[in-house]
Amino acid sequence: MWPGQQPPGGERDPQQNPYQQPGHPPPPDQPPGFPSAPPPPQGPPPGPGGGPWGGAPAPADRQRKGGLTAVIAVAAAAAVVAGVLVFTDDDQGSRVGASDDVVQGPPGSGGSGDPDGSGGSQGPGNLVTPAHSSGPSGTTVVIGEADAEHTLDVYEDLRCPPCASFDQAVGPTIAKDIKAGKYKVSFHFAAILDKSMGGSGSANALSALGAALDVSTDTFLDYKAALMSSKNHPEESKDSYADDDRLLAVSQEVYALKTNASFREALREGTYDPWAKKMIADFDASGVNGTPTVKLDGSQLTGGGSTPATAAEFTEAVNKQLKG
Template sequence: MSSRNSQANKAAARERLRAEREAQAKKDKVRRQLVVGGAVLAVLAIAGGIGYAVVQSSKPGYWENAAKADLIKPKNTEGEDGTTVVVGKPEAKKTLELYEDSRCPACASFEQAVGGQVKKDVDAGKYKLRYFGATFIDNAVKGEGSKNALSALGAALNVSPEAFLDYKAALYSKELHPEETVDSFAKDAYLLKVADTVPALKGNAEFKKAVEDGTYDRWALTMSDAFGKSGVTGTPTLKMDGKKIETPGTADAFTAAIDKALAG
């Protein structure tokens, strides 16, 4: 091989090597740009996600909006805000105050044991019943069931005082009252299922619409505020004309306690 050919081959080899290096450098540059671009997009996506989450978390919740809605008072209520719920014969001289939270397991036990006797006494005119609805369990174990059930009780009260008492008894029944940590009452469908066991509410289109539309949601919150201002800290709590009665566990014990309170 001549020296000229040898030099030409070497020059060609160097040119190929240079071209290969340039091509590889271009590939590496494109790859770096893609990686950086992807990282920027990922950062923007994360930032956008965080921004969206912040916006969403700053939005008022359903019940916060309900608190600002117009107050619609159920029929068969008294007082400026409709939070005075008194059931019974007007001529009854004494009033039993009953403080309950719909999700409260102790309230369910009380209602199952004594609720029937309370209704008999009210029907007989032995005393009137004044009801205070609470919603503190929604905060204690989280959820919306206490508020939603209280709103549904408002819808039942709008039908009649009797429907209210019967629906309250159904909500606390052994068959239908959920565990405290199970928020079944947050679902309108479940509240309507319970209502189907009450003749005055089963198939009642007006009641159903009020539950599904949340007609008495604001009223439920206002009633809960009235409970909070009462000074009562637990449920169930019973008072006869403002004087506390120790909560009895049986119908007989309840009657004895009530008779003593009435005599006093």
Template structure:
């Protein structure tokens, strides 16, 4: 679970990064005692310190990490809304049968490890329920972890999801699932891989509708939906009763178990379905 707009959480994230760097440094010192060769030693000595710097060194929009200047320009650029969106600024992302009586609302951040856990365990159930018409799904995507963890990966991944949504709702769902998968979701204490456009395109190549899709790739590389990503993120920030990710609601009922930080989203498909069915009857 990732708390948004929380100074203590930001500090905790920084401490985790610091602790991870110290752990890596200690590990590298041990390895240096066993490895002979100045060149190898030099590589190991800097390995633990390049994580965030590398992803912010490239050029272009996210070509190794979109810079603050790029996103400052995006905030002033014309708004381009992906197809399959609605509402002011195209911030409403609703997928499913229009006549579905219930709505499942998901609040997520692309870099959120709790969201990745939820998607890996419950994501397929959600997609099946959407296709079966059990409910339609409304997606609310934030980028607050870019501030908590440093970097631009949440914004860049959201922009890429906009490019996938422009291709189609199914492409969006499959791409989002791939981004949160065990194979591709970045470690919270590791490099900000989602800041790299080439990495986002690599993930997209696992989705049939996006593989080799020139229009999608161009939109990612040129930041076509960067302004839209900022607009969607701003709409997420204005939701008052959501303080952490992932948050999952069925209509007006928050699903999950109580924790000091709020409701923890169910991480088991059976428990999720039980909670959904109970909320539908209430």
């Protein structure tokens, strides 16, 4: 389960549109700190010969050398204790650092594990960003030609059924336009349904999508399409994507992820959980209060008074704005 989220099935105000942003919640709590270090050893273990480093004392001048050995052993033990205390302080300081501490990993780098030993999908304290992300905090996902003259901003919630319908209808056209250089696309993700209905599927799926982005941008697009497909996307009332096993099952439809061990490890260990939380916080601060929302060069695209629902409506809206 995603840390700090309510279980699915919570009651919802019938007047609240689940796809409308209910407000700007405070920044998410930071992940728990690094676990306490074990108690320091009382001294170095004796070696096979009885001395502190394995050497047997020489027979000559036994009393003087025995005293010197004891002094050296006490000093070594004190140094070990001091070393352990210094390491523990430094390590705790790094784990409790701000979530904006960015660690950019190479493609397929995966994450740093489950720091609290709980076995859950909980990411490390530092913000680990996927390869192929950008921006000051590494939470900008832009796909397309860098010198493309126009930018399409797409705002979605991976748990949102209308977003899935939009992706099924318009996603292939967007992928084609990216390859043609018509525009580059900046993706933004919300967790509106996690907040309005309870659960963690929006955030957990976004963390998994970050692991796919770490493989390649094409893998990101393919996995996103699989998550949003009519075959896989859950009903509004079901928080299916809170389950890592379900996300892994969907990944088997993407060739690049079928046998990708680093992707599986990152998903299981929640490597990109803090990254997903930061992405969601950025959406909350964007001023966009509903999904799906699409903007071209900062101006919202509409078809029939709302977000284009078909490929034809979308292309018409894009061409009209580009000509205008």
